[in-house]
Amino acid sequence: MxxxxxxxxxxxxxxxNERFFQLTQARFAELLSAHVEADHLAERLEAAERRNIARYGFGVKGFVLSMIETAIEVSEARVPASVIAELIAAGHEMLEHPIxxxxxxxxxxxxxxxxxxxxxxxxxxxxxxxxxxxxxxxxxxxxxxxxxxxxxxxxxxxxxxxxxxxxxxxxxxxxxxxxxxxxxxxxxxxxxxxxxxxxxxxxxxxxxxxxxxxxxxxxxxxxxxxxxxxxxxx
CATH class of the missing domain: 3.40.50.1000 (HAD superfamily/HAD-like)
Structure with missing residues (x-):
């Protein structure tokens, strides 16, 4: 060789890197707990991420957009604006985390x-x-x-x-x-x-x-x- x-x-x-995604996903499950069980939410989020890779690519921004899309879907569009705001804020934190x-x-x-x-x-x-x-x-x-x-x-x-x-x-x-x-x-x-x-x-x-x-x-x-x-x- x-x-x-x-x-x-x-x-x-x-x-x-991945641990920040998992921490955010755990917070996502808490925010949506009134609408769906955590295991089912994880499945729905993964499906959204798979669909959206071709649109958004890899990374935090695509992850946050997939969370928002999933939140709207599982809540039948009843998710409060305050939850969407928290998901966006979580994305900001992920983009600023120290290395x-x-x-x-x-x-x-x-x-x-x-x-x-x-x-x-x-x-x-x-x-x-x-x-x-x-x-x-x-x-x-x-x-x-x-x-x-x-x-x-x-x-x-x-x-x-x-x-x-x-x-x-x-x-x-x-x-x-x-x-x-x-x-x-x-x-x-x-x-x-x-x-x-x-x-x-x-x-x-x-x-x-x-x-x-x-x-x-x-x-x-x-x-x-x-x-x-x-x-x-x-």
Whole structure:
């Protein structure tokens, strides 16, 4: 293996993100408790998010709009304006939450800096992702930053053709099998799964354990050693 570039996902790979969505969703259930049970509300919200990804993309804004849509639906348009206002305020709070890096994120990125071309590849709202990267203090460690609408095999093929020597000589590291791992492997590269305790349902997929370019690590701190083992074994 001649690895020249490493891509990193951002949310729930380098810093916490999903827990803010889950806290807001718990508050959403409280606000709508007079209209629907929490489990059914979660199902309706997930269905709305699936429908709306093509309209709004990924991120806080689409999440808030999906909550408002769901609130109107389950209440048969009787939801008070005060509840809608609280949902909007919750979205504002999510867009302002401070960044907390995950364990070993900084040390791992710094250890690989200069040895490989490092590319941050994240999806979601442009302004929010830029804010989080700036607050993380990791921005200068990356040779390139790509904020994309979705992550597909062709996305990775194009990114690593621009910033490196193609996907075949690159690795993508992230917590999402659906977005970070499976499409990167299909593009011809390495996919490294670093599971997070909280992962959005729409990011689940089957782990390709039998694929020679798949690896799974308990945390980011094991990534440099994995790269060394792969390089030595090749």
């Amino acid at each position: 001649t690895l020249t570039a490493i891509g990193f996902d951002a949310d729930d790979t380098l810093w916490h 907390e890096l995950l364990p070993h994120a900084r040390e791992t990125v710094e250890a690989l800096r200069g040895r490989f071309r490092l590319v941050l590849i994240t999806k979601g709202d442009l302004l929010d992702q830029e804010r989080k990267l700036a607050q993380s203090g990791l921005g200068e460690a990356f040779d390139a930053v790509e904020i994309v609408s979705d992550k597909r095999p062709e996305t990775y093929a194009a990114i690593f053709a621009r910033h490196a020597e193609g996907a075949a000589r690159a690795m993508m590291v992230g917590n999402s099998l659906r977005s970070d791992v499976v499409p990167m492997i299909r593009a011809g590269g390495w996919g490294v799964h670093v599971p997070h305790a909280l992962t959005w349902a729409l990011e689940h997929d089957t782990a390709p354990h039998d694929h020679p370019r798949f690896a799974e690590l308990p945390d980011l701190g094991d990534l440099p050693a994995l790269i060394t083992r792969l390089s030595t074994s090749s």
